[in-house]
Amino acid sequence: MPSDLALFVKQLLRRPHEVVALAPSSAELARAMAAGVGPETGRVVEFGAGTGKITRAILDRGLPPENLTLFEMNPDFVARLRQSFPGVTVHQTGAQDVAAFCPAGVDAVISGLPLLSMQNDTQRAIVGGAFAVLREGGSYTQFTYGPRPPMAEAVQRELGLLALKGPKVWNNLPPARVYTFTRALT
Protein backbone atom coordinates (compact mmCIF):
# COMPACT_ATOMS: atom_id res chain seq x y z
CA MET A 1 0.00 0.00 0.00
CA PRO A 2 1.45 3.42 -0.93
CA SER A 3 2.13 5.91 1.87
CA ASP A 4 -0.29 8.83 2.30
CA LEU A 5 2.28 11.14 0.67
CA ALA A 6 2.77 8.83 -2.34
CA LEU A 7 -1.02 8.55 -2.75
CA PHE A 8 -1.39 12.34 -2.55
CA VAL A 9 1.30 12.95 -5.20
CA LYS A 10 -0.23 10.31 -7.51
CA GLN A 11 -3.66 11.96 -7.25
CA LEU A 12 -2.15 15.43 -7.70
CA LEU A 13 -0.65 14.28 -11.03
CA ARG A 14 -3.90 12.54 -12.06
CA ARG A 15 -6.38 15.24 -10.96
CA PRO A 16 -4.45 18.50 -10.56
CA HIS A 17 -7.58 20.67 -10.85
CA GLU A 18 -9.20 18.93 -7.88
CA VAL A 19 -6.21 18.53 -5.59
CA VAL A 20 -4.61 21.96 -6.24
CA ALA A 21 -1.89 21.69 -3.58
CA LEU A 22 1.78 20.80 -3.76
CA ALA A 23 1.60 18.60 -0.68
CA PRO A 24 -0.78 17.53 2.08
CA SER A 25 -1.21 20.02 4.91
CA SER A 26 1.56 19.97 7.50
CA ALA A 27 0.77 18.76 11.02
CA GLU A 28 1.05 22.40 12.17
CA LEU A 29 -1.49 23.67 9.61
CA ALA A 30 -3.79 20.74 10.43
CA ARG A 31 -3.59 21.63 14.15
CA ALA A 32 -4.40 25.27 13.41
CA MET A 33 -7.41 24.22 11.32
CA ALA A 34 -8.69 21.97 14.13
CA ALA A 35 -7.95 24.37 17.00
CA GLY A 36 -11.61 25.30 17.53
CA VAL A 37 -12.72 21.70 18.05
CA GLY A 38 -12.78 19.88 21.41
CA PRO A 39 -14.25 16.78 23.05
CA GLU A 40 -17.47 18.67 23.79
CA THR A 41 -17.98 19.96 20.23
CA GLY A 42 -21.07 18.52 18.59
CA ARG A 43 -21.09 17.44 14.97
CA VAL A 44 -18.21 18.52 12.71
CA VAL A 45 -18.04 18.28 8.91
CA GLU A 46 -14.78 18.31 6.95
CA PHE A 47 -14.67 19.14 3.23
CA GLY A 48 -11.91 17.88 0.92
CA ALA A 49 -10.27 15.59 3.46
CA GLY A 50 -7.65 14.19 1.03
CA THR A 51 -5.42 11.70 2.85
CA GLY A 52 -6.74 12.89 6.22
CA LYS A 53 -4.12 15.22 7.68
CA ILE A 54 -6.77 17.59 9.07
CA THR A 55 -9.07 14.66 9.93
CA ARG A 56 -6.38 13.27 12.24
CA ALA A 57 -5.87 16.67 13.89
CA ILE A 58 -9.64 17.00 14.48
CA LEU A 59 -9.77 13.56 16.14
CA ASP A 60 -6.62 14.37 18.16
CA ARG A 61 -8.59 17.26 19.70
CA GLY A 62 -10.80 14.64 21.32
CA LEU A 63 -13.82 14.74 19.02
CA PRO A 64 -15.59 11.35 19.04
CA PRO A 65 -15.22 9.79 15.54
CA GLU A 66 -18.99 9.34 15.26
CA ASN A 67 -19.37 13.15 15.43
CA LEU A 68 -17.22 13.65 12.31
CA THR A 69 -18.45 13.49 8.71
CA LEU A 70 -16.14 13.86 5.69
CA PHE A 71 -16.92 14.90 2.11
CA GLU A 72 -14.30 13.88 -0.46
CA MET A 73 -14.82 13.39 -4.22
CA ASN A 74 -11.71 11.39 -5.03
CA PRO A 75 -12.40 7.60 -4.78
CA ASP A 76 -8.79 6.70 -3.93
CA PHE A 77 -8.72 9.23 -1.10
CA VAL A 78 -12.12 7.99 0.10
CA ALA A 79 -10.84 4.40 0.27
CA ARG A 80 -7.83 5.55 2.32
CA LEU A 81 -9.98 7.67 4.65
CA ARG A 82 -12.38 4.76 5.32
CA GLN A 83 -9.44 2.51 6.12
CA SER A 84 -7.61 5.04 8.33
CA PHE A 85 -10.57 6.43 10.30
CA PRO A 86 -13.02 3.75 11.41
CA GLY A 87 -16.11 5.26 13.00
CA VAL A 88 -15.93 8.43 10.89
CA THR A 89 -18.62 8.83 8.20
CA VAL A 90 -17.13 9.39 4.74
CA HIS A 91 -19.28 10.54 1.81
CA GLN A 92 -17.81 10.12 -1.66
CA THR A 93 -19.41 13.16 -3.19
CA GLY A 94 -18.86 16.89 -3.69
CA ALA A 95 -19.02 19.21 -0.70
CA GLN A 96 -21.81 21.07 -2.54
CA ASP A 97 -24.08 18.09 -1.63
CA VAL A 98 -23.63 18.58 2.12
CA ALA A 99 -27.24 19.61 2.79
CA ALA A 100 -28.53 16.41 1.15
CA PHE A 101 -26.49 14.23 3.51
CA CYS A 102 -26.24 16.12 6.81
CA PRO A 103 -29.09 17.19 9.04
CA ALA A 104 -28.92 20.78 10.27
CA GLY A 105 -27.28 21.61 13.60
CA VAL A 106 -23.61 21.11 12.67
CA ASP A 107 -21.20 22.97 14.99
CA ALA A 108 -18.30 23.53 12.59
CA VAL A 109 -17.32 22.98 8.96
CA ILE A 110 -13.58 22.67 8.33
CA SER A 111 -12.54 22.90 4.71
CA GLY A 112 -9.37 21.85 2.92
CA LEU A 113 -10.97 22.59 -0.44
CA PRO A 114 -9.20 24.73 -3.04
CA LEU A 115 -12.13 27.15 -2.77
CA LEU A 116 -10.57 30.15 -4.51
CA SER A 117 -9.73 28.08 -7.58
CA MET A 118 -13.46 27.38 -8.06
CA GLN A 119 -16.03 29.45 -9.96
CA ASN A 120 -18.22 31.74 -7.86
CA ASP A 121 -21.28 29.54 -8.50
CA THR A 122 -19.48 26.52 -7.07
CA GLN A 123 -18.18 28.52 -4.10
CA ARG A 124 -21.73 29.75 -3.46
CA ALA A 125 -23.13 26.19 -3.60
CA ILE A 126 -20.44 24.84 -1.24
CA VAL A 127 -20.39 27.63 1.32
CA GLY A 128 -24.17 28.19 1.10
CA GLY A 129 -24.65 24.46 1.70
CA ALA A 130 -22.32 24.62 4.70
CA PHE A 131 -24.26 27.49 6.28
CA ALA A 132 -27.55 25.70 5.56
CA VAL A 133 -26.47 22.87 7.89
CA LEU A 134 -24.48 24.93 10.43
CA ARG A 135 -26.24 25.81 13.68
CA GLU A 136 -26.64 29.45 14.61
CA GLY A 137 -23.19 30.70 15.59
CA GLY A 138 -21.49 27.79 13.77
CA SER A 139 -18.29 28.47 11.85
CA TYR A 140 -16.69 27.63 8.51
CA THR A 141 -12.88 27.37 8.64
CA GLN A 142 -10.80 27.47 5.47
CA PHE A 143 -7.08 27.85 4.77
CA THR A 144 -5.48 29.69 1.90
CA TYR A 145 -2.00 30.03 0.43
CA GLY A 146 -2.77 33.53 -0.87
CA PRO A 147 -2.75 37.00 0.71
CA ARG A 148 -6.53 37.50 0.60
CA PRO A 149 -9.50 35.78 2.30
CA PRO A 150 -10.17 32.40 0.65
CA MET A 151 -13.63 33.20 -0.68
CA ALA A 152 -14.80 35.49 -3.49
CA GLU A 153 -15.92 38.83 -2.02
CA ALA A 154 -19.23 38.58 -3.90
CA VAL A 155 -19.99 35.18 -2.34
CA GLN A 156 -19.05 36.40 1.12
CA ARG A 157 -21.30 39.46 0.71
CA GLU A 158 -24.27 37.52 -0.73
CA LEU A 159 -24.16 35.00 2.11
CA GLY A 160 -23.69 37.77 4.71
CA LEU A 161 -20.48 36.36 6.17
CA LEU A 162 -17.79 37.90 8.36
CA ALA A 163 -14.18 36.78 7.85
CA LEU A 164 -11.88 36.44 10.84
CA LYS A 165 -8.18 36.34 9.90
CA GLY A 166 -6.45 33.57 11.85
CA PRO A 167 -2.83 32.52 12.25
CA LYS A 168 -0.29 32.26 9.46
CA VAL A 169 1.37 28.85 9.45
CA TRP A 170 4.91 29.15 8.08
CA ASN A 171 5.69 25.47 8.48
CA ASN A 172 3.64 24.36 5.48
CA LEU A 173 4.35 23.98 1.76
CA PRO A 174 3.56 26.73 0.86
CA PRO A 175 2.89 28.76 4.05
CA ALA A 176 -0.84 29.14 4.63
CA ARG A 177 -3.27 31.26 6.63
CA VAL A 178 -6.39 30.09 8.41
CA TYR A 179 -9.65 32.07 8.13
CA THR A 180 -12.89 31.51 10.00
CA PHE A 181 -16.22 32.68 8.53
CA THR A 182 -19.38 33.22 10.55
CA ARG A 183 -22.76 34.74 9.74
CA ALA A 184 -22.82 38.49 10.31
CA LEU A 185 -25.39 39.49 12.95
CA THR A 186 -28.37 41.30 11.42
Ligand SMILES: C[S@@+](CC[C@H](N)C(=O)[O-])C[C@H]1O[C@@H](n2cnc3c(N)ncnc32)[C@H](O)[C@@H]1O
Ligand atom coordinates in the same frame (compact mmCIF):
# COMPACT_ATOMS: atom_id res chain seq x y z
C1 LIG B 1 -5.75 20.89 -1.26
S1 LIG B 1 -6.31 19.19 -1.11
C2 LIG B 1 -6.44 19.14 0.66
C3 LIG B 1 -6.32 17.76 1.24
C4 LIG B 1 -6.26 17.70 2.77
N1 LIG B 1 -7.42 18.31 3.38
C5 LIG B 1 -5.02 18.37 3.30
O1 LIG B 1 -5.16 19.47 3.85
O2 LIG B 1 -3.92 17.81 3.14
C6 LIG B 1 -7.99 19.42 -1.70
C7 LIG B 1 -8.90 18.20 -1.54
O3 LIG B 1 -10.23 18.58 -1.90
C8 LIG B 1 -10.82 17.54 -2.68
N2 LIG B 1 -11.91 18.18 -3.45
C9 LIG B 1 -11.81 19.04 -4.49
N3 LIG B 1 -13.02 19.50 -4.85
C10 LIG B 1 -13.92 18.91 -4.00
C11 LIG B 1 -15.34 19.01 -3.84
N4 LIG B 1 -16.09 19.79 -4.63
N5 LIG B 1 -15.92 18.30 -2.84
C12 LIG B 1 -15.18 17.49 -2.02
N6 LIG B 1 -13.83 17.36 -2.13
C13 LIG B 1 -13.21 18.06 -3.10
C14 LIG B 1 -9.66 16.98 -3.50
O4 LIG B 1 -9.94 15.69 -3.99
C15 LIG B 1 -8.55 17.02 -2.45
O5 LIG B 1 -8.56 15.86 -1.68
